[in-house]
Amino acid sequence: MQRSDALAIDEKDPLRHYKNQFVITDPNTCYLDGNSLGRLPHNTVKVINEFLTQEWGPQVVTGWAHWVDEAQSVGDLIGRSALGAAAGQVLACDTTSVNFYQLASAAIKARPNRKTIIIDAANFPTDRYIMQGLAKQHGLNLVVIDNEDPAIAENELITPEILEKYLSDDVALVSLEVVQYRSGARQDIKALTDLVRGYGALLLWDAAHAVGSVALNFDQNGVDLAVGCTYKYGNSGPGAPAWLYVAKGMQNDLQVPIQGWFAQRDQFAMGPEFEKDASIRGFQIASPSLMGLRCIKSAFEMIETAGIDAIEEKAARGTEMMIELYEAWLKPLGFTLNTPRNAKNRGGHISLVHPEAQQIAVAMREHSNVIPDYRVPNSIRVAISPLATSYVEVFDGFERLRDLVSSGEYKNVKAGGSRVT
Ligand SMILES: Cc1ncc(COP(=O)(O)O)c(C=O)c1O
Known part of the structure; x- marks a missing residue:
């Protein structure tokens, strides 16, 4: 060439x-490092400047009337443009790590009689460390698939044949990366999700290295739970809010451990007891980061158009x-x-x-x-x-x-x- x-x-x-x-x-x-941090879109500079001068500056607290639900509208945009997710299943919030902890904890709680959770050795450190912490916190057995050993897996790729050896009716949760952060191997989302579901367990996908570069088709692939970031191929800026996906059919069954006020059904009634909202807002902890959300909106609109x-x-x-x-x-x-x-x-x-x-x-x-x-x-x-x-x-x-x-x-x-x- x-x-x-x-x-x-x-x-x-x-x-x-x-x-x-x-x-x-x-x-x-x-x-050649857009997989770590994406470039800054020119439009984002304009959009953030306008947010400061035309919204925050003049509107001050009254702005909340139309800012309050942006974690959901921006979540819908991420879902539509990049995740293959219908509206009402994605929130743009917090960090990938926080969202991972929230959904992994909720999944473990939803399978109370099962004592095993599974991750792979090549998975991103934050996911492995959080799974270690959860195992300790809930007294679970953490099984680590050694896919760094080429005798077990090629290029860290987890095939259904590899995973099935670790599955049983004691498994509550499996967590895998859609695209492995180091090798770049992409897993077969549908085959692995179906396999794990067949054992009655839940599969939590980390799509941080995939979102914005490949089609994920979460709804079509029957995914239950996923998290990811926006700052890599999503071009939304360092530390921009991450996202979480909870399939519509799972939303009633799951309760995240941090019961923040944004998840409260009648949030501004300020009532004494927590009552989870039935929508995806039931998974939101707290006030959305508006500037971060506007960075995401600007960048994911480009993805949607392209x-x-x-x-x-x-x-x-x-x-x-x-x-x-x-x-x-x-x-x-x-x-x-x-x-x-x-x-x-x-x-x-x-x-x-x-x-x-x-x-x-x-x-x-x-x-x-x-x-x-x-x-x-x-x-x-x-x-x-x-x-x-x-x-x-x-x-x-x-x-x-x-x-x-x-x-x-x-x-x-x-x-x-x-x-x-
Ligand atoms: C696959 C994966 N998961 C999780 C994270 C952690 O993201 P955060 O620091 O936003 O929680 C990263 C960061 O690069 C990642 O690549």
């Missing part, structure tokens, strides 16, 4: 105009290009690939493994103006964020990575000194 080929693909890309809608201060940067299927198609093609360039340039330099080759089994990022991955990732940023990230023990993650990344940006990033490693220049760059990798 030549640079001219990448330019030709960009030329025909139906999403090519979206890149101009993002703030790009240095056009020479290859930003269409999640077109976005998924570009993620598949962009990661295919990465794998092609890896084969041609990086494999001969000692890299291996820890991501499935079938596009249906991956999301928007791939994982390049190298014994000196950490040093190379730092050098990519500091020497080559290519932004990836590094994940222990030896992975460089690179992503195409379909709205904000061009194909030629991917091509240039890979070419610079090849030159950095083949020349040995990465060895001259000192480690970044940041706590963040």
Whole structure:
């Protein structure tokens, strides 16, 4: 593949105009870390400024009359544009971690006679740590599927055959990532959900690394519970509110542990006893973060206009290009690939493994103006964020990575000194 080929693909890309809608201060940067933090949409700058000057400033407390239910309307937008979820099942609120704790706790409570909960070793740390805490809190047995062992799972992918060995009628809850944060492997949502349901257990999906890059079709796939963030492929900004999804049919059966006032049926009656609202608001803890919600609205309206299927198609093609360039340039330099080759089994990022991955990732940023990230023990993650990344940006990033490693220049760059990798 030549640079001219990448330019030709960009030329025909139906999403090519979206890149101009993002703030790009240095056009020479290859930003391949949209799976960690998405770029800032120009429209968000305008929208937040307008919120400050036209709403908060002049309206002050009277603004709450129309702000109060925005966790629900923005949740509906996330559901419609990216999750394949009908209205009334998604809330935009809190963080992925808080939402994970809330829904995992509610699921455990809904299966009171079962004493086992399951997660996988390759799952994101916050989910594993929260499951450890829940096991301790409720006296449960936490089973960890060792999918970091290639003898058990390829590229961390959990197949129904792998999962079934761990299931029994003692299992209350299983939690998996839709797209694995390190390897990029994408699980089969429907097959795994059906399998877990067959054992009478609940499956809580963490879709943080999938939302905004692939179609999730939660309603169609029969998903019960899911959480995720908005700041990766969702481009909604660092620390923007996360979301939670509770399928309509589950909402009556579940009670989250933090019974905040926003979940109260007649909230402003300020009554003495908690009485859960029957709608998705019954899962909301507290006051919504309005500026965060407006960032989400601005960014997810772009996703809705672009269409999640077109976005998924570009993620598949962009990661295919990465794998092609890896084969041609990086494999001969000692890299291996820890991501499935079938596009249906991956999301928007791939994982390049190298014994000196950490040093190379730092050098990519500091020497080559290519932004990836590094994940222990030896992975460089690179992503195409379909709205904000061009194909030629991917091509240039890979070419610079090849030159950095083949020349040995990465060895001259000192480690970044940041706590963040
Ligand atoms: C898969 C996954 N789950 C959970 C989190 C934690 O998100 P937060 O810090 O917003 O709670 C992350 C953060 O990157 C993540 O990638």
